[in-house]
Amino acid sequence: xxxxxxxxxxxxxxxxxxxxxxxxxxxxxxxxxxxxxxxxxxxxxxxxxxxxxxxxxxxxxxxxxxxxxxxxxxxxxxxx
Amino acid sequence: xxxxxxxxxxxxxxxxxxxxxxxxxxxxxxxxxxxxxxxxxxxxxxxxxxxxxxxxxxxxxxxxxxxxxxxxxxxxxxxxxxxxxxxxxxxxxxxxxxxxxxxxxxxxxxxxxxxxxxxxxxxxxxxxxxxxxxxxxxxxxxxxxxxxxxxxxxxxxxxxxxxxxxxxxxxxxxxxxxxxxxxxxxxxxxxxxxxxxxxxxxxxxxxxxxxxxxxxxxxxxxxxxxxxxxxxxxxxxxxxxxxxxxxxxxxxxxxxxxxxxxxxxxxxxxxxxxxxxxxxxxxxxxxxxxxxxxxxxxxxxxxxxxxxxxxxxxxxxxxxxxxxxxxxxxxxxxxxxxxxxxxxxxxxxxxxxxxxxxxxxxxxxxxxxxxxxxxxxxxxxxxxxxxxxxxxxxxxxxxxxxxxxxxxxxxxxxxxxxxxxxxxxxxxxxxxxxxxxxxxxxxxxxxxxxxxxxxxxxxxxxxxxxxxxx
Numbered sequence: 001x002x003x004x005x006x007x008x009x010x011x012x013x014x015x016x017x018x019x020x021x022x023x024x025x026x027x028x029x030x031x032x033x034x035x036x037x038x039x040x041x042x043x044x045x046x047x048x049x050x051x052x053x054x055x056x057x058x059x060x061x062x063x064x065x066x067x068x069x070x071x072x073x074x075x076x077x078x079x080x
Numbered sequence: 081x082x083x084x085x086x087x088x089x090x091x092x093x094x095x096x097x098x099x100x101x102x103x104x105x106x107x108x109x110x111x112x113x114x115x116x117x118x119x120x121x122x123x124x125x126x127x128x129x130x131x132x133x134x135x136x137x138x139x140x141x142x143x144x145x146x147x148x149x150x151x152x153x154x155x156x157x158x159x160x161x162x163x164x165x166x167x168x169x170x171x172x173x174x175x176x177x178x179x180x181x182x183x184x185x186x187x188x189x190x191x192x193x194x195x196x197x198x199x200x201x202x203x204x205x206x207x208x209x210x211x212x213x214x215x216x217x218x219x220x221x222x223x224x225x226x227x228x229x230x231x232x233x234x235x236x237x238x239x240x241x242x243x244x245x246x247x248x249x250x251x252x253x254x255x256x257x258x259x260x261x262x263x264x265x266x267x268x269x270x271x272x273x274x275x276x277x278x279x280x281x282x283x284x285x286x287x288x289x290x291x292x293x294x295x296x297x298x299x300x301x302x303x304x305x306x307x308x309x310x311x312x313x314x315x316x317x318x319x320x321x322x323x324x325x326x327x328x329x330x331x332x333x334x335x336x337x338x339x340x341x342x343x344x345x346x347x348x349x350x351x352x353x354x355x356x357x358x359x360x361x362x363x364x365x366x367x368x369x370x371x372x373x374x375x376x377x378x379x380x381x382x383x384x385x386x387x388x389x390x391x392x393x394x395x396x397x398x399x400x401x402x403x404x405x406x407x408x409x410x411x412x413x414x415x416x417x418x419x420x421x422x423x424x425x426x427x428x429x430x431x432x433x434x435x436x437x438x439x440x441x442x443x444x445x446x447x448x449x450x451x452x453x454x455x456x457x458x459x460x461x462x463x464x465x466x467x468x469x470x471x472x473x474x475x476x477x478x479x480x481x482x483x484x485x486x487x488x489x490x491x492x493x494x495x496x497x498x499x500x501x502x503x504x505x506x507x508x509x510x511x512x513x514x515x516x517x518x519x520x521x522x523x524x525x526x527x528x529x530x531x532x533x534x535x536x537x538x539x540x541x542x543x544x545x546x547x548x549x550x
Binding site: 059 | 107136138203206212216218219246247248250264268273274341343346358361362
């Protein structure tokens with residue numbers, strides 16, 4: 001596995017990233033996830049996915065904008 | 081049917097040269113998505129299913145994709161000869177669809193998926209070879225599952241639907257439940273009481289189950305009963321302790337619940353529209369129990385810029401429209417609603433009177449499915465095969481005078497995922513009447529149309545037999 005040790009999420013650039021899973025065959029890849037935007041990526045993916053500088057701008061999101069994204073379905077209010 | 085589950089169907093595909101095993105090592109990304117795309121685009125309408133058996137990092141993976149992804153595969157799924165043309169598949173599908181009331185459900189006590197049970201330390205990452213299909217997808221998805229739920233207040237109302245699920249953690253998923261979906265109605269009722277909604281998720285299903293789970297049935301119509309009508313055999317199910325019926329022939333069965341009051345970021349995801357739907361806050365699901373067969377087969381549907389596997393699945397959209405339209409107008413010959421789940425619909429019909437084609441077009445718009453789809457409706461004569469696009473293009477290019485034969489109806493409803501809608505969910509709709517003008521319509525000169533020799537139908541099997549002997 002090439003050296004890859006991310007410190008931020010490729011999509012929202014938060015530092016809240018964690019190892020989600022290691023490949024069952026040891027040392028082939030590591031699956032990462034971001035606890036802020038819930039993006040998931042694998043260390044073996046192309047740099048356009050794993051590198052925050054190369055991750056496509058159109059898919060980037062700022063953490064503060066997450067609360068503005070649409071909700072589907074709307075949360076059902078309790079019946080009065 | 082000659083098959084009883086996904087495994088035995090894959091064997092039939094294999095026996096008919098419609099299953100390709102990829103045994104060389106591949107990367108989860110981008111190889112699987114790239115191979116699936118190449119099969120759909122490069123191998124076209126006779127593409128095989130793909131079985132990946134050596135995915136780097138996984139131990140003994142079995143990943144099947146493009147199982148429904150060609151006309152031979154669809155024909156074999158219906159138990160027909162693999163060279164059955166699409167229109168004949170449609171007519172047979174429609175005939176069986178109308179046997180829905182005769183469909184029966186067979187309760188069984190045991191199923192092959194009970195071989196392995198996991199209740200502690202569930203790890204969805206370990207259980208199946210997840211991968212990112214399209215580069216823009218926001219994560220790993222399960223996209224060909226049947227999700228089973230019941231209305232919490234009226235328990236008889238059970239739904240089996242195909243909804244995309246994003247894998248978020250070892251036992252966590254998020255689900256796209258569009259408000260119009262049956263499961264969204266069930267969840268809304270539970271969430272109002274601040275209660276979780278019990279669900280079951282089955283993966284690696286009998287191919288008929290996938291067809292009915294993605295079919296536009298009426299609310300309350302039982303998917304298993306429809307599966308029985310389509311397979312012309314009782315549909316075997318097993319009832320879980322939580323009361324949900326799940327297919328007997330699945331590879332995996334998850335039990336869990338949708339959490340009330342919780343929404344979390346999900347997406348983007350490459351949808352059947354050939355466009356990514358954006359990042360949205362969607363429902364959160366906790367998995368509490370997993371059953372699976374030994375060495376389970378994980379099935380994923382190939383989806384991307386059409387045509388892909390999912391576009392063949394949309395053969396299931398044609399019979400409901402056909403039956404509903406034929407009730408109004410017996411002259412209807414066939415309905416092709418394959419394109420983007422019926423965002424474009426082609427209807428062939430005999431013409432009763434001048435203006436009839438436009439009336440048929442309006443009728444399509446007012447079907448239940450037409451409310452969310454049917455942005456463009458093309459109506460052709462009964463002798464034009466709506467599944468044969470060169471014939472349809474001929475009809476549009478010669479039978480249409482835009483001055484007389486096009487109608488735009490403003491601001492109708494459409495699914496919000498339609499990227500052309502504005503605002504999302506609203507669109508103008510277009511009817512193109514490409515039937516031959518009939519009296520008292522007068523425009524054009526159509527008295528000299530060439531017709532196929534009627535004897536051609538006898539020559540086709542003769543030519544096919546000669547070709548086989550070569």
